[in-house]
Amino acid sequence: MNLSNISLKSLFRQKGKKVFLLIAMVISLTTVLTLYSYVESQRLDIENQFDEFGANIVITPKSDSLVLSYGGVNISGIVTSLEEIEYSQIGKIKSIENNENIRAISPKLIGAGEVSFNGIRNTALLVGIELEEEKKIKSWWNLKGTFPEGDNEVLIGAAAAEVMKLSIGDTFTIKGTVLKVTSILASTGSQDDNAIMAPIETVQTILGKPGKISLVEVSALCVDCPIDDLVFQISQVMPNSDVKAIRQVMEQKMQVVDQVKKVSITIGTMLVILCGLLIFSTVTGSISDRKQEIGIFRAIGFTKSNIMQIILTESFLISLASGFLGILCTYLTVNLILPSLVDLSTENFRVNIWFAFTGAVSIIMLGLGASWWPAISASNIDPVKTINSL
Amino acid sequence: MYLQLLNISKIFGKGEAQVRALESVGFSIEKGDYVAIHGPSGSGKSTLLTIMAGLQHPSSGKVIVDEISLYEELNNDGLAGFRSNYIGFVFQAFNLLPYLSTLENVLLPMAPVRISSKEKREMAHLALSRVGLTDRAAHLPSQLSGGQQQRAAIARALVNEPGIILADEPTGNLDTETRNDILSLFDDLNKAGHTILMVTHDASHIKAARKSIKITDGHIIEKEVIPRI
Ligand SMILES: Nc1ncnc2c1ncn2[C@@H]1O[C@H](COP(=O)(O)OP(=O)(O)OP(=O)(O)O)[C@@H](O)[C@H]1O
Ligand SMILES: [Mg+2]
Numbered sequence: 001m002n003l004s005n006i007s008l009k010s011l012f013r014q015k016g017k018k019v020f021l022l023i024a025m026v027i028s029l030t031t032v033l034t035l036y037s038y039v040e041s042q043r044l045d046i047e048n049q050f051d052e053f054g055a056n057i058v059i060t061p062k063s064d065s066l067v068l069s070y071g072g073v074n075i076s077g078i079v080t081s082l083e084e085i086e087y088s089q090i091g092k093i094k095s096i097e098n099n100e101n102i103r104a105i106s107p108k109l110i111g112a113g114e115v116s117f118n119g120i121r122n123t124a125l126l127v128g129i130e131l132e133e134e135k136k137i138k139s140w141w142n143l144k145g146t147f148p149e150g151d152n153e154v155l156i157g158a159a160a161a162e163v164m165k166l167s168i169g170d171t172f173t174i175k176g177t178v179l180k181v182t183s184i185l186a187s188t189g190s191q192d193d194n195a196i197m198a199p200i201e202t203v204q205t206i207l208g209k210p211g212k213i214s215l216v217e218v219s220a221l222c223v224d225c226p227i228d229d230l231v232f233q234i235s236q237v238m239p240n241s242d243v244k245a246i247r248q249v250m251e252q253k254m255q256v257v258d259q260v261k262k263v264s265i266t267i268g269t270m271l272v273i274l275c276g277l278l279i280f281s282t283v284t285g286s287i288s289d290r291k292q293e294i295g296i297f298r299a300i301g302f303t304k305s306n307i308m309q310i311i312l313t314e315s316f317l318i319s320l321a322s323g324f325l326g327i328l329c330t331y332l333t334v335n336l337i338l339p340s341l342v343d344l345s346t347e348n349f350r351v352n353i354w355f356a357f358t359g360a361v362s363i364i365m366l367g368l369g370a371s372w373w374p375a376i377s378a379s380n381i382d383p384v385k386t387i388n389s390l
Numbered sequence: 391m392y393l394q395l396l397n398i399s400k401i402f403g404k405g406e407a408q409v410r411a412l413e414s415v416g417f418s419i420e421k422g423d424y425v426a427i428h429g430p431s432g433s434g435k436s437t438l439l440t441i442m443a444g445l446q447h448p449s450s451g452k453v454i455v456d457e458i459s460l461y462e463e464l465n466n467d468g469l470a471g472f473r474s475n476y477i478g479f480v481f482q483a484f485n486l487l488p489y490l491s492t493l494e495n496v497l498l499p500m501a502p503v504r505i506s507s508k509e510k511r512e513m514a515h516l517a518l519s520r521v522g523l524t525d526r527a528a529h530l531p532s533q534l535s536g537g538q539q540q541r542a543a544i545a546r547a548l549v550n551e552p553g554i555i556l557a558d559e560p561t562g563n564l565d566t567e568t569r570n571d572i573l574s575l576f577d578d579l580n581k582a583g584h585t586i587l588m589v590t591h592d593a594s595h596i597k598a599a600r601k602s603i604k605i606t607d608g609h610i611i612e613k614e615v616i617p618r619i
Contacts (some may be wrong), residue, residue: 001500
């Protein structure tokens with residue numbers, strides 16, 4: 001028999017009250033963890049979608065006549081551009097202060113050209129791209145064939161391929177240059193569908209605009225990165241260009257998540273307070289029931305800290321159990337119960353093990369914290385009073 | 391001289407409600423003594439015992455045990471340690487924990503002590519055998535008779551090998567027959583070398599007591615050394 005044995009023995013007395021407390025703690029922890037998992041899944045969903053938005057900064061030549069037209073987020077609307085940016089300018093973007101937030105810089109030269117294939121002539125949208133950078137920005141592209149590698153290899157949009165009856169492996173001429181289709185882009189719903197995309201140097205040659213580009217799409221790394229700062233810094237290094245952030249959709253979505261997050265934090269805080277009060281009142285009640293017993297402990301030589309240890313060990317055991325059960329219930333709720341009840345339409349709804357662990361540790365701290373004062377008052381019980389009252 | 395009380399006074403409350411529970415009480419106890427304290431109800435017997443047990447400070451005076459002045463030299467933890475090491479307390483109302491078995495109740499005083507549980511068990515079984523309860527080790531207090539419960543409580547007081555056993559009317563809750571039973575157990579324990587100080591309403595109950603002290607209204611009015619026959 002040692003002090004922990006006493007805690008264990010007393011743990012199984014007044015089972016009703018303790019089971020009630022345990023359930024309350026488990027529900028609180030489960031709720032907080034589930035809410036967090038939900039908010040986190042929403043954030044991840046948006047972050048993933050964010051990748052699909054591709055660029056979030058677009059740099060165009062400064063020109064009043066230029067109109068950016070993008071439905072939603074896709075920015076492929078620049079068909080004609082009166083002015084161009086010097087290709088050599090884009091190196092400056094990498095020199096900005098927040099350059100570690102930049103994931104890809106994809107310059108484009110846009111023009112039109114007459115395509116001839118099997119005797120059919122069509123005027124098509126010709127887009128010069130930097131192959132590797134474009135790949136990074138358009139990570140959601142669904143391609144058939146192989147991504148262009150050589151100077152004369154091109155990628156064409158689904159609509160363009162259909163109109164011109166081009167398939168992978170076909171070659172066609174545009175302004176006297178022979179190009180080979182190596183890849184067809186599945187329909188994206190954007191203007192990429194109508195484009196012929198070739199390496200930017202090739203397009204520069206075809207259009208007779210060496211060293212020129214029509215726009216630059218910049219993709220920044222994360223959702224929370226300082227877009228305004230990036231825009232400002234880029235416009236500082238490229239004073240003759242218009243630098244714009246595309247983010248409305250993202251921002252709105254993020255605002256919704258932020259709202260949900262705030263509501264969750266409020267609910268979580270209230271639950272924590274409620275739980276703390278419940279622990280406090282349960283422990284206080286149990287101590288006042290055990291006054292006489294504690295008096296005996298003190299009379300037979302237990303120190304004040306021995307008494308505190310007995311009380312806190314019991315709280316620790318209940319909190320530990322509620323931590324374990326809370327994690328278990330969260331897993332069940334997130335993976336089985338909620339998905340079967342409601343269509344959450346979220347892809348990343350899962351329990352973050354580290355957060356679950358943190359939650360369990362927190363509820364143990366809460367259990368000990370809320371028992372601290374009752375434990376101190378228990379240790380101050382006067383043995384003489386309890387003995388005399390017998 | 392093992393335990394010595396010097397000029398102990400204890401005053402409860404203030405003003406009108408003031409109670410002088412003990413006034414200038416002094417006596418000493420040798421190792422192996424068997425002392426009976428008796429006197430009318432409210433005379434201060436229990437108060438005296440709690441002061442001797444390191445449970446409450448006297449208003450004035452000293453308690454000296456093994457040359458340590460309890461309330462001058464020991465802090466709260468020190469007093470707890472003193473109770474644990476020097477004192478075995480037997481209460482009138484047994485005060486066993488109802489949810490622990492007899493053996494566990496006897497083990498209780500050793501819970502904060504850092505010795506192996508095997509050793510603790512050996513000591514607890516030894517204490518139980520001294521009070522003749524070996525065959526009741528696994529029973530809950532509710533499954534024991536009053537006399538057996540008090541025996542278990544005495545085993546609990548013995549288990550730490552205390553220097554002195556303080557018993558506050560240990561037979562108060564028992565019928566005559568069981569009372570004699572418990573008293574002869576105390577007699578036996580004293581013969582086996584234990585120092586015992588027992589509060590009782592009637593000292594004549596304690597046949598084997600070597601000293602008897604009578605208290606009335608907080609004063610010692612009679613100290614008697616009973617010659618052993
Ligand atoms: N905590 C206290 N506060 C105030 N008065 C107290 C307190 N404890 C004891 N007393 C008073 O001190 C006096 C002595 O009490 P004590 O319990 O020591 O008597 P006792 O001799 O043990 O009596 P009994 O034989 O009835 O057990 C009584 O008058 C009692 O009312
Ligand atoms: Mg009394």
